Amino acid sequence: MFTVRQCHELDMSGKHTLIDKSPREATAAREIALRYGNQPDALLEILHDLQHELGCIPEAALPALAKALNRSRAEIHGVVTFYHDFRHEAAGRHVIRLCRAEACQSMKANELIAMVERFLQVRLGQTTADGAITIQEVFCLGNCALAPAVMVDDRVVGRVDAARMEKIIAECRS
Ligand code: FES
Numbered sequence: 001m002f003t004v005r006q007c008h009e010l011d012m013s014g015k016h017t018l019i020d021k022s023p024r025e026a027t028a029a030r031e032i033a034l035r036y037g038n039q040p041d042a043l044l045e046i047l048h049d050l051q052h053e054l055g056c057i058p059e060a061a062l063p064a065l066a067k068a069l070n071r072s073r074a075e076i077h078g079v080v081t082f083y084h085d086f087r088h089e090a091a092g093r094h095v096i097r098l099c100r101a102e103a104c105q106s107m108k109a110n111e112l113i114a115m116v117e118r119f120l121q122v123r124l125g126q127t128t129a130d131g132a133i134t135i136q137e138v139f140c141l142g143n144c145a146l147a148p149a150v151m152v153d154d155r156v157v158g159r160v161d162a163a164r165m166e167k168i169i170a171e172c173r174s
Pocket residue numbers: 099100101102103104105139140141142143144147148149
């Protein structure tokens with residue numbers, strides 16, 4: 001997990017100024033933005049690359065990114081929070097995405113999600129205490145014919161019931 005190391009310090013005039021003390025996050029944001037020519041249109045690609053590099057989109061990276069793309073921090077923050085794929089904290093060793101779009105809902109996806117939350121003692125978007133598993137919601141994995149479907153890291157699994165899910169969880173923890 002990354003620590004946000006920003007703090008307010010007094011400048012020469014005695015005003016409180018936000019000082020960025022998170023060089024790794026800020027540097028990564030600047031470097032990746034530069035790779036895309038600091039083009040605001042490439043924001044989604046930049047965010048995906050940033051998450052790939054840091055494991056999440058830390059708050060500390062947003063000011064540097066906003067500056068590089070000549071956008072407000074609020075605009076960048078809005079995009080990050082709009083897309084469920086972007087995380088504010090690093091994920092667990094495995095990510096289980098549970099589909100809750102229509103076809104899966106009709107095959108009891110919500111009951112499956114409730115079972116997983118109870119079993120792992122976490123809610124959607126959270127990571128188990130042992131750091132093994134993060135669970136997330138997703139809307140359609142293109143596997144509707146085999147609903148309910150989940151995605152375990154890069155693998156899509158269909159017709160998932162409670163027993164199958166317990167097996168998946170055990171595999172993730174082994
Ligand atoms: S609705 Fe779940 S895979 Fe399409």
